[in-house]
Amino acid sequence: MREITFAEAVNEGLREEMARDPMVVTLGEDIAAIGGNFGITKGLLAEFGPERVKDTPISEDAIVGLSLGASMVGVRPVAEIMFSTFLGCCMEELSNQVGAIRYMNGGQITTPVVIRTCNSLGRSGAAQHSGRNEAWIMHTPGIKVAIPSTPYDAKGLLKTAIRADDPVVFFEHALLYYQAKGPVPEEEYTIPFGVADVKRKGGDVTIVAYQLMVRKALEAAEILAAEGIEAEVVDPRTLVPLDVGTIVESVKKTNRLIIASEECGRAGVNGEIAFRVIEEAFDYLDAPIARVTAANVPVPFSPPLEKFIMPKVEDIVEATRRLVG
Amino acid sequence: MTLSKEKHAEFYEAMLRIRRFEETAIDVFSQGKIPGFIHSYIGEEAIAVGVCGALDPTDYITGTHRGHGHCLAKGMRMDRMFAELYGKATGYNKGKGGSMHISDFGCGLLGCNGIVAGGIGLATGAAWGSQYKKDGRVVACFFGDGASNRGSFHEAVNMGSIWSLPILYVLEANGWGISLSTWNAINLTDLTERARAYGIPGVGVDGYDVLAVHEAASAAVARARRGEGPTLLVCYAPRIRGHEEGDPQTYRPKEDVEKAKLNDPLPRYRSLLLENEIVDEARLSDIEATVEAEIEAALKFADESPYPAPEEALEDLFVEEVL
Numbered sequence: 001m002r003e004i005t006f007a008e009a010v011n012e013g014l015r016e017e018m019a020r021d022p023m024v025v026t027l028g029e030d031i032a033a034i035g036g037n038f039g040i041t042k043g044l045l046a047e048f049g050p051e052r053v054k055d056t057p058i059s060e061d062a063i064v065g066l067s068l069g070a071s072m073v074g075v076r077p078v079a080e081i082m083f084s085t086f087l088g089c090c091m092e093e094l095s096n097q098v099g100a101i102r103y104m105n106g107g108q109i110t111t112p113v114v115i116r117t118c119n120s121l122g123r124s125g126a127a128q129h130s131g132r133n134e135a136w137i138m139h140t141p142g143i144k145v146a147i148p149s150t151p152y153d154a155k156g157l158l159k160t161a162i163r164a165d166d167p168v169v170f171f172e173h174a175l176l177y178y179q180a181k182g183p184v185p186e187e188e189y190t191i192p193f194g195v196a197d198v199k200r201k202g203g204d205v206t207i208v209a210y211q212l213m214v215r216k217a218l219e220a221a222e223i224l225a226a227e228g229i230e231a232e233v234v235d236p237r238t239l240v241p242l243d244v245g246t247i248v249e250s251v252k253k254t255n256r257l258i259i260a261s262e263e264c265g266r267a268g269v270n271g272e273i274a275f276r277v278i279e280e281a282f283d284y285l286d287a288p289i290a291r292v293t294a295a296n297v298p299v300p301f302s303p304p305l306e307k308f309i310m311p312k313v314e315d316i317v318e319a320t321r322r323l324v325g
Numbered sequence: 326m327t328l329s330k331e332k333h334a335e336f337y338e339a340m341l342r343i344r345r346f347e348e349t350a351i352d353v354f355s356q357g358k359i360p361g362f363i364h365s366y367i368g369e370e371a372i373a374v375g376v377c378g379a380l381d382p383t384d385y386i387t388g389t390h391r392g393h394g395h396c397l398a399k400g401m402r403m404d405r406m407f408a409e410l411y412g413k414a415t416g417y418n419k420g421k422g423g424s425m426h427i428s429d430f431g432c433g434l435l436g437c438n439g440i441v442a443g444g445i446g447l448a449t450g451a452a453w454g455s456q457y458k459k460d461g462r463v464v465a466c467f468f469g470d471g472a473s474n475r476g477s478f479h480e481a482v483n484m485g486s487i488w489s490l491p492i493l494y495v496l497e498a499n500g501w502g503i504s505l506s507t508w509n510a511i512n513l514t515d516l517t518e519r520a521r522a523y524g525i526p527g528v529g530v531d532g533y534d535v536l537a538v539h540e541a542a543s544a545a546v547a548r549a550r551r552g553e554g555p556t557l558l559v560c561y562a563p564r565i566r567g568h569e570e571g572d573p574q575t576y577r578p579k580e581d582v583e584k585a586k587l588n589d590p591l592p593r594y595r596s597l598l599l600e601n602e603i604v605d606e607a608r609l610s611d612i613e614a615t616v617e618a619e620i621e622a623a624l625k626f627a628d629e630s631p632y633p634a635p636e637e638a639l640e641d642l643f644v645e646e647v648l
Contacts, residue, residue, distance in 0.1 A: 025457065051457060057487070062480035065446015070454035072435055072447065073385070092477065096440050097447065105428040105436060106419035107641030142642055165644040 001183040006176040009151035009184050010040050010116075013158035014078060016188075018048050021076065024162060027054040028063060028080030028116075037082050038118065038177050060086050064093035064115060068101065068167075071113040078162060081117040084131030084171060091136065098167045099142030110165040114158075119211060120174035121262045121310060127298035130306075132263040137169045138239045138272065144193060145239040147171040149214035151182045153237055156191030163190070173211050180215070194241035198250070202230030205320050206250040208273055209260040210235055213292075213311065217260050220316035229324050239269055244276045251277055255286040256323045260316055265293035290319040328536070333603045336378060336535050337594060338612045340370040343394040344591050345616050346403055349624065350393065350410060350424075354570050358628075359410050363424045366394030368533070368565035371590040372497050373398035375538025376465050376558070379546045385433045385451050385464045387444035389497075390425040392437030395467050400432045403619050407627035414633040415626070421641065435464075441502075442468055442475035445494070449481040452490035452555075463549045464492045465542070471502030473519060474510060482555065486523040489554035493545045496557060497532065499564035504576040520557035532562030533590040565589070 004012070018024045026041060032055040035042030045053040056063050060081055067077035081087060087094065094115070102111050121130045137145050144166055148154040154172065161168040199214055200221050209217035214235045221231040232250050236243055251257050257277055259270040270291045277289065295309040328336075347365045354363050366373070369391070377386065377398035388395030396406055401417070409416025409427050416422070417429050425439035435451055438444035448466030455462040472478055473496055485492050498516055500507050513519070520527025528545065530537040538560055545556035563585040567574045574582065598604040 054488075057480075057483060059480035059484060061477050062446050062449070062484045065477065065481060066450035066453055066484060069435070069447035069450020069452075070457070071450075072430070073451045073454035073458070075454040075457055077450075092440065092443070093446060097438075097443060101436060101447075103642045104418060104422045104426045105430070106417070106421045108418070108428060108430045110644055144643070 001185055003181050004151055004184050005178050006151045006154055006172070006180040007038065007040055007178055009155040010158055010172060011042060012184075013155040014041065014162070015044060015047065017159055017162040018044065018052065023074060024076045024078060025052045025054070026078045026080070027056050027067065029056055029058055029082050031055060031080050036080060038174060040172070040177070041080065060089035061093055064090040064098065067113045067115070068093065068098050068111055071111045072101070072109055076112045076162065078114045078116060081115055083125075083129050084117045084119050084133045085128050087117060087131070087133050087136065094137065094143065094169070095140050099140045103142055111167050112165045113167045114161045115169045116172060117169065118172045118174050119262065121294065121299060122175055122212070122306065124301055124303060124306060125299065126301035130299035132261070132294070134171050134239060135263055135268045138269055142167065143240065144168045145171065146193065146237065147210050147239055148237055149176070149199075149211050149235050151180060151184050153191060153197065155184055156189055157193070157237060159190045160193060164193070171211065175212055191237070193238040194243050196234050196236045196243035196246035198232060198246070199235050200231065200233040202232040202254070204230045204254055204324055205256040205258060206232050206234060206247070206254045207258045207260055207316060207320070208234050208236065208247055210237070210239070211262070213260040213262060216311070216313045217316055219313045220320065223313070223317050224320055229320060231320060242273070242276070244280065247273065248277060248280045251281045252284045255284055257285065258290045258292060258316065258319050258323065260292040260311060262294055262311060264296045265291055266296045268293065287323040290323055292316050292319050330603055332378070333598055334608060334612065336374055336539070337598060337604065337609065338616065339374040339378070339398055340535060340591055340594060341612060341616050342403070342619070343370040343373065343397050345620055346393055346397060346406070349620050351570055353624070359424070360412055361423050362569045362571070363410070364391040364569045365566045366391055368585065368590065369497055369499060369562045370394055371535035371538055371594070372495065372532045372560045372562060373467070375535045376467070376493065376495050376542040378539050379542035380463065380465060383433060384462050385435050385448070385455070387435050387448040387464070387466050388437035389444065389467055389469060389472070390437065390439045390441070391469070392425065392427065392467070395437060396427050396429070396434055399434045401427070401429050401434065403623035404626035407623045408630045411627045411630070412632065413627060413630035415630040419637065419641070420633045442472035442477040444468065445472065445478050445481040449485045449490060449492060452485065452492035453488060456488070456490055461550065462491065463546050465495055466492055467495045467497060469502070470496060470498040470500070470507040470511065470516065473516070482523050482525070482557070485555040486525045489552060491549040491552070492555045493542060493549060494555055494557045495542075496559045498559055498561045501564050501568065501577070503568040516559045517557060525555050525557055527557040527559065529559040529561065532560030533588050533593065535590065535594055562590075
């Protein structure tokens with residue numbers, strides 16, 4: 001099978017859906033003329049024209065508000081918010097409008113809007129360009145959350161997101177765009193939300209990881225395998241809905257759970273996953289649940305400082321040794 | 326602009342429906358029948374009626390937390406509105422929205438919005454959708470003077486302007502943001518000047534005068550439909566009641582309220598119709614009796630309607646349910 005980058009996979013998914021459905025449009029800062037800050041929307045302006053591929057002013061609140069409004073009258077906007085930290089500039093629209101509008105109107109309408117955004121820890125972006133804000137959205141009722149780790153998952157999930165009649169925030173990762181390359185079939189496929197993917201099988205410990213942390217978990221698993229510890233790496237792929245079943249099945253087999261995410265540890269996705277496992281598989285746990293996350297500080301700029309607060313491969317290895325030992 | 330006698334009668338009826346709906350809502354609210362809180366549209370009837378009278382039935386509007394007038398002017402039913410205010414299952418939003426969030430997408434009301442300025446982005450997006458689909462629809466976006474200080478207003482109006490979207494930004498200048506006078510919140514004496522910042526026309530009218538509002542709105546709608554972009558329509562209508570029911574307006578001189586009442590748009594329009602022999606007393610009395618009957622039936626409907634089953638609280642979130 002051919003191999004393409006994560007960036008190419010997202011671009012293909014968006015392009016195919018725009019070709020398939022004339023109501024799909026895309027908008028955001030610098031996405032048209034230069035094809036996006038990360039080059040994800042390259043070629044779309046030439047192929048679909050300025051009515052369907054729109055550069056916007058630096059107005060995140062309006063990008064999301066307009067996308068929602070257009071979705072209410074039958075258009076299917078795919079908006080780009082350049083960095084996930086900028087979700088802070090449009091949380092009003094996401095929390096009080098996007099997540100609430102269908103529900104508070106008693107289900108009168110559908111709001112098929114997709115907000116693509118980009119996590120970016122690990123690039124010396126410092127506090128304001130190193131977002132991992134998926135927990136904000138996961139906490140907000142009424143919005144689905146996809147957070148893929150591979151080119152294959154990214155394309156299949158994006159196509160599902162665009163076809164869905166519910167709002168979706170789609171988290172990409174700046175370090176995966178061009179570093180992650182993998183097999184993606186030429187032929188049409190989609191991936192349903194709420195179905196985790198076991199990225200590695202193993203019987204000694206379950207590592208739940210998503211996005212960039214899947215790569216780190218797989219690296220850690222190789223190191224652990226050399227020590228005779230077989231880790232199972234479960235990638236939920238979507239956080240809303242969350243495939244609790246697959247995670248719980250894995251924990252029932254391994255009896256140990258580590259959650260690895262790049263977010264600040266406090267009150268995050270990791271806590272939610274841990275709670276769901278405690279609810280459904282408490283009796284199967286042979287050790288406390290461990291988490292490998294970033295420190296609860298704004299992200300520092302200097303590389304040694306940033307590296308210090310980031311979750312690393314060796315952190316996963318050490319946490320596993322503690323649990324298994 | 327010359328209106329037919331029939332149109333005048335329709336405008337009077339539309340304004341009276343809002344006035345009597347609000348007076349009745351205040352009454353039943355004081356009896357404890359309406360949970361939460363209500364913001365009355367009394368004094369602003371001429372704005373919603375004048376603007377909606379310039380729209381086609383297929384055009385869209387967005388309303389505000391002070392939105393009952395927007396709903397009624399766009400053609401919504403009193404019975405299902407009262408049911409929503411009561412939190413009943415037969416309400417427009419099945420009891421999930423209440424006073425600040427009533428919507429009827431079927432009649433083109435894309436939601437009242439409890440967040441100040443919350444509807445401006447949505448309305449602008451709907452106008453973008455209409456422009457993209459080339460369906461010829463126009464959007465009227467209602468919001469207050471307080472909302473015009475929010476960033477959402479600036480971002481959305483700017484985008485409406487650069488994309489030449491078919492939308493009217495209807496600024497209902499009632500002079501107050503809860504307890505802060507607009508004139509202490511905005512350093513302008515003429516709010517239409519805000520339009521200049523976005524390169525769109527700004528038009529100011531007496532928001533108590535339904536004919537002035539209608540004439541200005543008609544010109545703005547025509548401009549939008551020609552593809553020439555948005556207009557900021559500032560309708561000055563000093564607030565007559567408190568921010569919400571139960572607000573004693575201690576921050577405001579009493580004479581300010583008394584002065585506003587002297588210009589009350591309802592008696593003013595009624596006198597104009599009689600003095601100019603546009604609509605006679607018999608017809609006005611008929612209209613008044615019709616509205617009273619509608620109110621009575623609507624209250625009965627709301628009273629007798631059931632509450633939603635509690636577990637319906639878990640419905641209507643997603644199309645594909647996820648909990």
